[in-house]
Amino acid sequence: MxxxxxxxxxxxxxxxxxxxxxxxxxxxxxxxxxxxxxxxxxxxxxxxxxxxxxxxxxxxxxxxxxxxxxxxxxxxxxxxxxxxxxxxxxxxxxxxxxxxxxxxxxxxxxxxxxxxxxxxxxxxxxxxxxxxxxxxxxxxxxxxMPETMSFEQGAIVEPAAVAAYGLQQSGMKMGDTVFVAGAGPIGLLTVQVALASGASQIFVSDVSDNRLKKAKEVGATHTFDARNKDIPQKIRELTGHGVDVFIDAAGVQASFDTGINSLRNGGTAVLVALFMNKVQHNALDQAMRELTIKGIIGYRNIFPEVIALISSGRVxxxxxxxxxxxxxxxxxxxxxxxxxxxxxxxxxxxxxxx
Structure with missing residues (x-):
């Protein structure tokens, strides 16, 4: 053989x-x-x-x-x-x-x-x-793949689909504000897709200066060192009431807490990262503020749209x-x-x- x-x-x-x-x-x-x-x-x-x-x-x-x-x-x-x-x-x-x-x-x-x-x-x-x-x-x-898409781009469709599906499940609309915790590939792709989808402000947190710099390069309007405790306060000052959408692409207790506390009342959080440990959560706070918290696994029925976004140059x-x-x-x-x-x-x- x-x-x-x-x-x-x-x-x-x-x-x-x-x-x-x-x-x-x-x-x-x-x-x-x-x-x-x-x-x-x-x-x-x-x-x-x-x-x-x-x-x-x-x-x-x-x-x-x-x-x-x-x-x-x-x-x-x-x-x-x-x-x-x-x-x-x-x-x-x-x-x-x-x-x-x-x-x-x-x-x-x-x-x-x-x-x-x-x-x-x-x-x-x-x-x-x-x-x-x-x-x-x-x-x-x-x-x-269309002829306008390179094989290099084609190899990134799958993680881009994770990012796009997370935003789709959040119900993000044009003009919404978005906070992404974690500036790894999924987080950075989320920034790109959010920008292409009309987000008005995109906030990103991470512990790596290199990755925060990359986040700015691909469309983040504001970046924060994830170790700072005052991120929710700063986001509320910049938005007036908190973000519409929080995407957790870090998957740890600290990122979860920061994101939930940065949401506006009625906002939506989507857990894109795979949380390897359990997190504690204040369910009363979620109820009183009418927050929506969703989890996702992979994606579904979104590859054609992602291929179109990438091949058109928008992402x-x-x-x-x-x-x-x-x-x-x-x-x-x-x-x-x-x-x-x-x-x-x-x-x-x-x-x-x-």
Whole structure:
């Protein structure tokens, strides 16, 4: 069987770039020659503290995947081959991938809320992903890219969809004020999408000066050191009553408290980050101020809009890319760089770079 190079997760701090078999698509699958793949925060969690979502103790029930995994769920490429039952996708199509698995027996499929179907699974976590020369995905995951979109941009559609979906779920309207806690890739993409959607003021907090500078570059009107205790007071002074929308892209108690206290009465908070620890919350305050607090997982029914925003130039996601590396460099210049170098924001792996 033909071989290819891939970045394979074995355990925490054990990712190996090695030869593995080239996958063959099943009847409803698409084989993609990968061009660029982004390193996501969830990939970083698997590298640092995995397994998190990678099925190790028992196989993922939708496909039987278990154990050693080729990471990567933010990627673009060219269709190499399609399964016998695949329609509307052909060899040579330029594509990006929406990596959420859908359980066909889930009641959420019929309602269109496919991201809520269980068991939750993602390409590159509960199946082999995009840190490889080739990968196979389900046909429903594949979205065609216009010629005006580069493969680099295509690799950032997935995290941009998280940002766009968070704002969509917030009910943000043109002219609204928005506070984003956390200036990592998702937070910065939220700034870009909020700006493109007509936000009048965009506030961002983070502990990194480099990331706050990047936030200003991509559209934030005001930035704050997240360690400051007076952020809610300053935001209320600047808005008159607090922000309409709070997006938590940090996922810790401090960011949650700061954001909730910065909302206007009747405002909406959306928890975009994955909170790894429980938070305490004043439910009486929420009731008295009629606050809405929502959680999201991934996205749904939004990839076409995000592709249009990026390909039109309204959301210049390429501004977030701080490094492009080869697959062989993925550990030292990828995962370790994101852990140790505060200037890094979004790192792309050029799969064909030697």
């Amino acid at each position: 033909d071989k290819m190079k891939a970045a394979r997760w074995y355990a925490a701090k054990d990712i190996r770039v090695e030869e593995t078999s080239i996958p063959i698509p099943k009847d409803n699958q698409v084989k993609i020659a990968v061009k660029f793949t982004g390193i996501c925060g969830s990939d970083l969690h698997e590298y640092s503290n995995g397994p998190q979502l990678i099925p190790v103790d028992q196989p993922y029930s939708l496909n039987g995947h278990q154990g050693t995994t080729t990471l990567g769920h933010e990627f673009s490429g060219v269709v190499e081959e399609v399964g016998n039952n695949v329609k509307n996708i052909k060899k040579g199509d330029r594509v990006t991938v929406e990596p959420i698995f859908r359980n066909p027996e889930s009641p959420f499929i019929t309602t269109g809320e496919y991201n809520l179907s269980e068991p939750l699974g993602f390409v590159g976590l509960t199946s082999n992903g995009g840190f490889a020369k080739y990968t196979v995905v389900e046909d429903y995951m594949v979205h065609k 210049p996601v390429e501004k977030l890319v701080t490094s492009v590396i080869s697959l062989n460099e993925i550990v030292e210049k990828g995962f370790e760089a994101l852990i140790n170098d505060p200037s890094e924001v979004k790192i792309l792996v050029d799969i064909n770079r030697q």
